[in-house]
């Protein structure tokens with residue numbers, strides 16, 4: 001069995017009984033029923049995912065996948081593609097936004113070269129799983145072969161399997177790839193059939209002219225490649241990206257291992273969408289960290305059926321929103337495990 005078929009076959013619904021037991025415990029805590037709102041949701045879902053009423057959150061790891069995109073030849077980003085490897089070095093030195101926010105919540109950052117158009121040699125700290133030196137320009141043909149897409153999915157699955165083995169408790173997704181809002185918009189347009197202008201936005205900050213060009217490029221790429229929305233790997237291969245595939249695989253692997261996974265912004269959610277289209281139970285294992293500024297993000301989250309935890313007008317990527325949301329998920333779990341019950345504290349219960 002391949003890593004992909006094995007992961008897909010292992011994914012099952014979360015434990016509904018434990019979800020109910022966790023909620024009963026939360027209802028006995030010294031607070032009006034439901035008064036901790038979504039923190040209670042995080043706690044009961046963590047119980048249902050992990051199969052424990054005292055879910056572990058100790059070891060938190062954000063995987064930041066880096067990859068390049070042939071479609072940058074079409075002028076779809078405000079930045080040159082050299083920024084992708086330059087930012088990889090920044091991550092490894094600990095100076096990027098994700099490094100700061102991961103330190104803030106006590107998470108580790110792991111940087112994965114899954115498709116950067118740069119030779120890193122043996123750079124200390126970098127996880128080298130390069131499938132190709134970037135994708136091809138999907139305005140001229142498929143971004144990847146099906147084999148490349150599956151190989152990149154399996155990179156992510158392999159990392160999730162290793163994370164489970166070493167006792168990681170909470171996984172975060174992140175990415176770095178100049179041009180990657182273009183394949184992300186193409187993916188949601190392909191699955192949903194929504195008009196391209198409704199899901200395409202400014203990414204790193206392009207102006208009106210470049211945005212109109214980006215819409216035309218995506219429309220042309222979809223018309224040329226005809227991705228089949230009923231075949232998620234076809235969509236991923238034809239108009240996706242290597243880091244998006246790595247993230248989709250990581251999320252599948254987490255679901256297969258009953259590991260909770262926190263999904264960052266627009267590009268990470270494109271990966272989550274591919275994973276959910278492959279197996280709808282994946283949805284129950286993921287937390288949508290935040291609402292990105294990218295306009296197409298809402299359509300992705302709606303299609304997955306996930307409500308974002310934060311709305312901080314962020315659009316950096318890297319895993320930054322995911323790191324922040326990890327802190328809140330952990331807070332919810334601590335309510336479940338540490339807060340006193342009415343009985344323990346000698347507090348009178350309400351009469352609803």
Ligand SMILES: O=C(O)c1ccc[n+]([C@@H]2O[C@H](COP(=O)([O-])O)[C@@H](O)[C@H]2O)c1
Nearest residue numbers: 077177179180181203204265266292317
């Ligand atoms: O996470 C998001 O919601 C997000 C939204 C816009 C841009 N980004 C980041 O910006 C880069 C892609 O933007 P662009 O304009 O080059 O397609 C890529 O490195 C992403 O991490 C990330």
Ligand SMILES: Cc1cc2nc[nH]c2cc1C
Nearest residue numbers: 079083176204316317318
């Ligand atoms: C500087 C920079 C940092 C990033 N981090 C994620 N995407 C990015 C894009 C740019 C341009």
